[in-house]
Amino acid sequence: QSVLTQPPSVSAAPGQKVTISCSGSSSNIGNNYVSWYQQLPGTAPKLLIYDNNKRPSGIPDRFSGSKSGTSATLGITGLQTGDEADYYCGTWDSSLSAWVFGGGTKLAVL
Amino acid sequence: QVQLVESGGGVVQPGRSLRLSCAASGFTFSGYAIHWVRQAPGMGPEWVAVMSYDGSNKYYADSVKGRFTISRDNSKNTLYLQMNSLRADDTAVYYCARAGLGGGDGYNDAFDIWGQGTMVTVSS
Numbered sequence A: 001q002s003v004l005t006q007p008p009s010v011s012a013a014p015g016q017k018v019t020i021s022c023s024g025s026s027s028n029i030g031n032n033y034v035s036w037y038q039q040l041p042g043t044a045p046k047l048l049i050y051d052n053n054k055r056p057s058g059i060p061d062r063f064s065g066s067k068s069g070t071s072a073t074l075g076i077t078g079l080q081t082g083d084e085a086d087y088y089c090g091t092w093d094s095s096l097s098a099w100v101f102g103g104g105t106k107l108a109v110l
Numbered sequence B: 001q002v003q004l005v006e007s008g009g010g011v012v013q014p015g016r017s018l019r020l021s022c023a024a025s026g027f028t029f030s031g032y033a034i035h036w037v038r039q040a041p042g043m044g045p046e047w048v049a050v051m052s053y054d055g056s057n058k059y060y061a062d063s064v065k066g067r068f069t070i071s072r073d074n075s076k077n078t079l080y081l082q083m084n085s086l087r088a089d090d091t092a093v094y095y096c097a098r099a100g101l102g103g104g105d106g107y108n109d110a111f112d113i114w115g116q117g118t119m120v121t122v123s124s
Helices: none
Strands: A008-010 A018-023 A034-039 A045-047 A065-068 A073-074 A086-091 A098-100 A107-108 B004-005 B010-012 B020-024 B034-041 B045-051 B058-060 B067-074 B078-083 B092-101 B108-115 B120-123
Touching: A008 A018, A018 A034, A018 A086, A018 A107, A034 A065, A034 A073, A034 B108, A045 B108, A073 A086, A073 A098, A086 B045, A098 B045, B004 B092, B004 B108, B020 B034, B020 B067, B020 B092, B020 B120, B034 B078, B045 B067, B045 B078, B058 B067
Parallel strands: A008 A107, B010 B120
Antiparallel strands: A018 A073, A034 A045, A034 A086, A065 A073, A086 A098, A086 A107, B004 B020, B020 B078, B034 B045, B034 B092, B045 B058, B067 B078, B092 B108, B092 B120
């Protein structure tokens, strides 16, 4: 059971928009920055969003992040088949003194 | 280029030990906290441990506390994970990841650089 809760799967058609939620508590999301990672099969996770809503160099602006209270959201617009992957949220938990990940969301672009 | 390369994985019997290494290149290793993250087959990533840039702070997941030890040698640009009393549920790909982006305190910044991973299989 993950400390951060994500929907197991989401799906949308090419070109459409999808959002992935990540729910936590005051000890993690509520008081720390959230980051989002994309993982393609057989590869290491890749950073998409850091500090709730910032994109590293090279990440297209189709990817966006937001945070409100103890929840965070990843948004992806203009969906492409290449976006099919597993997506994970993560943050520091101040009570656990540990980094925590969400359970992951599998994105299908139908 | 900026990279992390893990090594030391393999097949080990339950109860035995293994030491993983994470070699850094292309950046100032001593300026960054580095994490170990593992991923069991078919599962999501699980955080294992982190050591601050200077080694003064380290934190562990409850699942490995007392069995695993994280350390680093900044003169060799290398991070280590000593794993003792290994169990079947430690079987996973182990990644090291740099805490390189964010407005946090270093060790709680986002993981911007990941290694390719090294597989650890605990089996009799």
